[in-house]
Amino acid sequence: MAIIGIESSAHTFGVGIIQNGEILANVKSMYKIGNKGMIPIEVSEHHIQNAADVIKLALDTAKITIKDLKGVGYTKGPGMGPCLQVGQLSAKTLSYRLKIPIAPVNHGVAHVEITKHTQKMKDPLALYVSGGNSQILVLDKNTRKYRILGETFDMGLGNAIDNLARSLGLEHAWGSDVERLAKDGSYIDMPYTVKGMDFSFTGLLTNAIKKLETEKKEDVCYSFQETAFSMLCEATERALLLSKKNELCVCGGVAQNTKLAKMLEEVASENGVRFAKAPNEFNADNGAMIALVAENNIKNNNFEKLENCDVKQRYRIDEVVVYD
Amino acid sequence: MIEFKGAEATIEVIQLYNQKVIVKTRNEKKYRIKSLDEKLRSFRTKREARIILKLNNSNVNSPKILALGKYTIMMSFVEGVLMRDLPENEEFMKPIGNEVKKMHLSGVVHGDLTPANIIIKNNTPFIIDFGLAEVTNNLEEKAIDLLLFKRSVSKKSFEIFLSSYIEKNPEGKKVIDKLKEVELRGRYNVRTLT
Numbered sequence: 001m002a003i004i005g006i007e008s009s010a011h012t013f014g015v016g017i018i019q020n021g022e023i024l025a026n027v028k029s030m031y032k033i034g035n036k037g038m039i040p041i042e043v044s045e046h047h048i049q050n051a052a053d054v055i056k057l058a059l060d061t062a063k064i065t066i067k068d069l070k071g072v073g074y075t076k077g078p079g080m081g082p083c084l085q086v087g088q089l090s091a092k093t094l095s096y097r098l099k100i101p102i103a104p105v106n107h108g109v110a111h112v113e114i115t116k117h118t119q120k121m122k123d124p125l126a127l128y129v130s131g132g133n134s135q136i137l138v139l140d141k142n143t144r145k146y147r148i149l150g151e152t153f154d155m156g157l158g159n160a161i162d163n164l165a166r167s168l169g170l171e172h173a174w175g176s177d178v179e180r181l182a183k184d185g186s187y188i189d190m191p192y193t194v195k196g197m198d199f200s201f202t203g204l205l206t207n208a209i210k211k212l213e214t215e216k217k218e219d220v221c222y223s224f225q226e227t228a229f230s231m232l233c234e235a236t237e238r239a240l241l242l243s244k245k246n247e248l249c250v251c252g253g254v255a256q257n258t259k260l261a262k263m264l265e266e267v268a269s270e271n272g273v274r275f276a277k278a279p280n281e282f283n284a285d286n287g288a289m290i291a292l293v294a295e296n297n298i299k300n301n302n303f304e305k306l307e308n309c310d311v312k313q314r315y316r317i318d319e320v321v322v323y324d
Numbered sequence: 325m326i327e328f329k330g331a332e333a334t335i336e337v338i339q340l341y342n343q344k345v346i347v348k349t350r351n352e353k354k355y356r357i358k359s360l361d362e363k364l365r366s367f368r369t370k371r372e373a374r375i376i377l378k379l380n381n382s383n384v385n386s387p388k389i390l391a392l393g394k395y396t397i398m399m400s401f402v403e404g405v406l407m408r409d410l411p412e413n414e415e416f417m418k419p420i421g422n423e424v425k426k427m428h429l430s431g432v433v434h435g436d437l438t439p440a441n442i443i444i445k446n447n448t449p450f451i452i453d454f455g456l457a458e459v460t461n462n463l464e465e466k467a468i469d470l471l472l473f474k475r476s477v478s479k480k481s482f483e484i485f486l487s488s489y490i491e492k493n494p495e496g497k498k499v500i501d502k503l504k505e506v507e508l509r510g511r512y513n514v515r516t517l518t
Contacts, residue, residue, distance in 0.1 A: 187359055196436065196456055230356040237353075238331040266355040 001070035003298065004058065004094065005291025008087030009079025009107050010131060011038055013047040015058040016288030017069075018295050021117065024062035026281060026288035029054050035166055035173050044082035051090050058287065069098055071303070073294020076104035077315030078132060084311035092309055101303035103294040104310075107285075108133055108252075108317040109146065113296070113324075114289035115251040119276035125149075125245040127236050127264065128317075130252030131158035134232070136197055136239045137317065144321045149239045150197025157228055158253045160201040164224055167209045168217055178221045179257050185222025188215055192227055197239050199231045229260045237267050246273045255283040296323040332368075332455055337401060344401040345390060348372075365395045368455070373397050375432055375454045382430035385423050385450040402452060404445030408438070417481045420449045421488030424469065427451060429493065433458055433465040438476045463495070467502035474503075 002024065007014040014028035029050040031043045059066060074091035077084060095102035112126045126137040126146075134157045136150040158175060165173035168181070191207050193200040208224040240248060248268045250261060255277050268275035282289060297303060300323040327346075328335040336347045350365040369392070376389045376399065387399035407416065420442060427434065434441070435456030443450045458465065470489070474482045490496030 187357055189363075192360070192364065226357055226360060230353075230360055233355045234331070234353070241331045263355040270354065 001295075002062065002064055002068045003071040003073065003291050003295040004055070004069050005073040005105070005110075005287045005289070005294050006055075006087040006091050007075045007107070007110075007285050007287045007290045008047050008051075008083050008090075009075045009077070010083060010285060011043055012285040013050050013054055013086065014285055014287035014290075015054045016286060016291040017058050017062040017064070018288060018291040019062075021292070021295070023288045023291075024064070025058040026286050027054055027057045027061055028286060033172060033174070035169075035171060037162070037166065038080070040080040040082045043080065044086050047083060047086035051086060055090065055094075066094075066098065069094065069100055071101045071103065071294060071298040072098075073103045073105045073290045073297070074309075075107050075110070075290055076310065077312035078107060079311075079313065081311060081313050084313070088309060088311050092306060095306060095309075101298050102306060102309055103297040103303045105290045105293045105297070106315055106317055106320045107290075108135070108137075109320050109322055110289035110293045111251040111283070112137060112146070112249075113293050113322070114282045114286075115249045115276070115278040117292055118278045118282060119249060121247045121249055121274075121276060123245060124247035124249045124276075125236070125240055125243050127232060127248070127250045127255075128252045129157050129232065129250065129254035129260075131162065132156045133252065133317075134158075134199070134201075134254075135317065136236055138239075138243050138245065139322060144323070146317050146320070146322065148318050149243065150199070150235045153195075153198055153200040154202045155205070157201055157232070160205045160228070161224075161254065163205055164208055164221070167212055168221075175254070175257070178225065179259065181218050182221040182225045182259070183218075185216070185218035185220070187226060188219050188223045190223050190227045192231060194231050194234050197235045197242075199235050201228060204228060225257075225259055229257075229263050232260070233263050233267050236264065237271065240267070240271055240273065248273050248275045250277045251283055253284060256280045293322075299323070330455075344403070346387065346399050346401050347396055348399070349396045351395075369393075369395050369397060371459075372454050372457065375457045375459060378430055378432055378459070379427060379451075379454075382426055384426045384430065384432075385448060386427075386454075387450070387452060402443045402445055402450045404443040404450065406440060407442040407444055407449070408440045410444060412478060412481060414481050414484055416444060416447070416449055417477070417484035418488040419447075421485040421491075423449055423451055424473070424485075425489045425491075425493050425496070428466050428469070428499070429495075431459055431461050433460055433462070434469050435465075437469045437473045463498055463502040464506065466495075466499045467506050470499065470503050471506060 002019045005016045011031040017025040031046040072094045074087045134152040137146045161175040333350045379386045391398040441453045
């Protein structure tokens with residue numbers, strides 16, 4: 001049975017199709033970010049314009065017809081309201097017209113689950129770092145819900161990196177620009193904030209932006225990355241020792257950063273645990289991960305009545321029961 | 325002999341003349357660059373030493389500081405049993421409340437106040453591990469110490485603990501009001517480390 005998943009929480013409208021755990025399609029259309037960040041209503045306009053085409057492209061890629069779909073999943077949250085609503089409406093339309101079950105999915109759960117699925121991990125400690133979230137997670141066997149062991153006190157790391165990228169004065173500002181510039185930098189002192197397994201990025205960001213006035217761009221990017229990633233590694237190592245897990249994974253948009261992965265690999269090997277991350281197409285926002293969780297939910301008869309299918313901008317990962 | 329390896333430091337127990345002492349060393353972390361690593365380790369070692377010294381001077385039951393290196397602290401060994409490894413005993417709550425009161429009044433918050441960081445020696449509680457402690461008179465930080473402790477003991481035990489904590493404590497009521505406020509915030513997550 002083919003399940004279609006629709007992701008639209010931020011700048012990406014992504015559609016994935018999965019059949020018994022095998023990913024048949026994972027396609028997307030991305031809103032082009034300028035130098036002003038994301039304006040929700042403009043992003044949702046992009047999603048509306050492209051939704052039908054991306055869904056069609058996914059079906060073509062999977063070499064199936066719309067009649068082969070046996071279920072649909074969409075991102076319920078967390079994310080930007082107007083953007084989430086486009087995915088929600090697309091999914092509800094499919095469910096209504098094709099008379100197939102529909103499953104609302106938590107975006108964070110989907111990132112962790114796709115990593116476990118593609119990397120064949122059983123029960124990892126997961127570091128989930130994206131634009132809006134930065135959390136250290138373990139699955140509680142009894143409740144089947146993720147437990148947040150540590151998280152950011154303020155903003156997600158991805159958001160902080162994008163903010164810094166915009167301050168660099170580039171025409172199109174992406175987090176990857178920070179990584180590219182950081183390759184040629186050297187270290188300058190920056191504030192470092194870890195409290196137990198929690199961390200904070202706003203002070204570091206303000207300091208880095210201020211330093212751009214006097215220091216070299218390369219040095220600021222390098223020092224920002226080193227500081228932020230060291231903070232994550234320290235909190236993760238503490239969580240690793242506490243939870244006694246023997247697998248560690250990183251997921252979410254910032255997981256695409258090779259430096260972060262390298263540092264976490266060091267933490268893992270020091271503590272004798274296995275480290276893995278999914279290929280980048282699954283760390284960026286994508287529809288396949290939504291399809292995966294929807295398939296697991298539908299298999300376990302956990303789907304939602306059409307009239308109850310809502311969106312939730314602040315949808316906490318620890319509210320959701322996870323099936324496999 | 326390495327007794328315990330934490331995320332941040334290793335604890336060794338060694339025999340020095342006729343007494344056992346603890347050597348806590350903050351080890352090098354290879355994932356971070358050397359200058360940041362050395363800065364963090366030396367800063368935290370110094371901070372922890374300063375806090376223990378402060379507690380020693382305020383007569384809080386805690387290890388006594390003996391010597392200080394760049395990344396190491398040598399302190400007295402508290403011979404006893406971790407509260408975590410004992411059945412919960414309401415008799416300990418009154419003296420624990422008193423020690424926590426003394427600690428807070430000296431301007432120190434612990435940061436990880438759980439039964440894994442309290443040693444019972446001849447029925448007297450000793451507070452240990454100040455790796456996450458801070459020098460502050462912030463009421464919220466103090467309230468979070470109490471909240472962590474509340475989550476790890478029974479309701480009755482916590483009441484006894486609290487009654488001794490507020491006794492002759494000029495800021496006791498304020499801390500407890502803050503605790504109520506912190507608990508009312510729905511999603512405020514305070515997690516026990518141990």
